[in-house]
Amino acid sequence: MKILLNGEAFATDAETLDELCARLGFAQAKIATAVNGSFVAAAQRLATPLADADEIEIVAPRQGG
Amino acid sequence: MLTLYGKSFNSRLLLGTAQYPSPSSLKQAVEAAGAEIVTVALRRESSRARTGQGFWTLIEELGCKVLPNTAGCRTAKEAIATAKMARELFGTDWVKLEVIANDDTLQPDLFGLVEAAAALAGEGFEVLPYTTEDLSAAERLVAAGCTVLMPWAAPIGSARGLINKDALKTLRAYFPDIPLIIDAGIGAPSHAAEVMEMGYDGVLLNTAVAKATDPVKMAAAFAKAIAAGRLAFEAGLIEPRDMASPSTPVAGTPFFKIDQAS
Numbered sequence: 001m002k003i004l005l006n007g008e009a010f011a012t013d014a015e016t017l018d019e020l021c022a023r024l025g026f027a028q029a030k031i032a033t034a035v036n037g038s039f040v041a042a043a044q045r046l047a048t049p050l051a052d053a054d055e056i057e058i059v060a061p062r063q064g065g
Numbered sequence: 066m067l068t069l070y071g072k073s074f075n076s077r078l079l080l081g082t083a084q085y086p087s088p089s090s091l092k093q094a095v096e097a098a099g100a101e102i103v104t105v106a107l108r109r110e111s112s113r114a115r116t117g118q119g120f121w122t123l124i125e126e127l128g129c130k131v132l133p134n135t136a137g138c139r140t141a142k143e144a145i146a147t148a149k150m151a152r153e154l155f156g157t158d159w160v161k162l163e164v165i166a167n168d169d170t171l172q173p174d175l176f177g178l179v180e181a182a183a184a185l186a187g188e189g190f191e192v193l194p195y196t197t198e199d200l201s202a203a204e205r206l207v208a209a210g211c212t213v214l215m216p217w218a219a220p221i222g223s224a225r226g227l228i229n230k231d232a233l234k235t236l237r238a239y240f241p242d243i244p245l246i247i248d249a250g251i252g253a254p255s256h257a258a259e260v261m262e263m264g265y266d267g268v269l270l271n272t273a274v275a276k277a278t279d280p281v282k283m284a285a286a287f288a289k290a291i292a293a294g295r296l297a298f299e300a301g302l303i304e305p306r307d308m309a310s311p312s313t314p315v316a317g318t319p320f321f322k323i324d325q326a327s
Contacts, residue, residue: 006110006111029118030118030121030154037143039146057109058110059107059108060108060121061105061117062105062108062116063084063091064081064134064136065082065083065134065221065271
């Protein structure tokens with residue numbers, strides 16, 4: 001399926017958000033996620049299936065003012 | 066002491082973590098400022114660069130209270146989702162809530178800000194809203210559950226100082242018991258001292274320190290100015306007057322004759 005990962009087209013066959021994060025090497029990383037504009041808690045990623053055209057955000061801490 | 070949402074701090078200088086020439090200059094600037102609260106952000110993480118992971122290690126080393134922002138959010142919905150991601154990531158209910166209306170001025174969208182503040186307060190967030198000096202917006206933010214307000218002095222990064230001093234005075238007078246922190250637009254330590262003399266509770270800085278020729282020295286300069294301004298406020302400033310008033314006693318002036326007095 002094709003999704004939008006952090007604003008860019010991305011092809012994946014990961015079935016859940018948790019699986020996508022793991023495949024990207026984020027299993028132990030300090031990240032947070034949103035799907036289609038809504039926050040998805042870490043504990044909910046396993047129960048969050050991915051669908052074609054989903055918009056996924058994976059964010060991490062960064063410098064800010 | 067500066068008390069925000071039940072937590073007390075000795076320092077009244079809140080420092081941003083962006084735009085420093087290096088991670089070590091950021092660390093040294095935080096130390097020189099004596100800052101106990103630092104702002105941070107969230108950004109998209111690349112699986113290759115993994116930039117955020119190293120930054121998080123640096124933040125942990127600082128040992129400061131972390132205040133995540135929602136910088137760049139354009140709608141209440143975006144700000145709410147970002148705040149929730151920040152809460153999970155940084156493990157704090159605090160959020161510096163920004164909903165931006167305009168690219169050139171980076172002024173807050175006050176309507177979206179109030180909407181997001183109410184929604185987040187309802188979900189247990191402790192909201193520190195980046196707002197303007199507008200009194201009616203401030204009243205609505207307080208009604209929405211904010212117990213701290215962060216009005217701008219001038220647009221973010223503009224270094225212009227207090228461009229609407231009268232309105233900032235009004236805000237202080239209307240909310241004597243709400244901690245008011247100036248967030249954005251400060252360029253010089255004298256700006257920060259001035260607003261502290263007016264009775265503001267703190268100053269949040271980033272660009273003025275990070276983009277200085279020597280950020281560490283500038284952080285120290287701001288720390289002194291903010292402490293001095295606060296001390297002056299507590300000491301009680303005299304009122305300005307139109308005419309001169311001699312500081313040296315008039316009585317006993319040598320050569321004085323009563324008919325010379327005018």
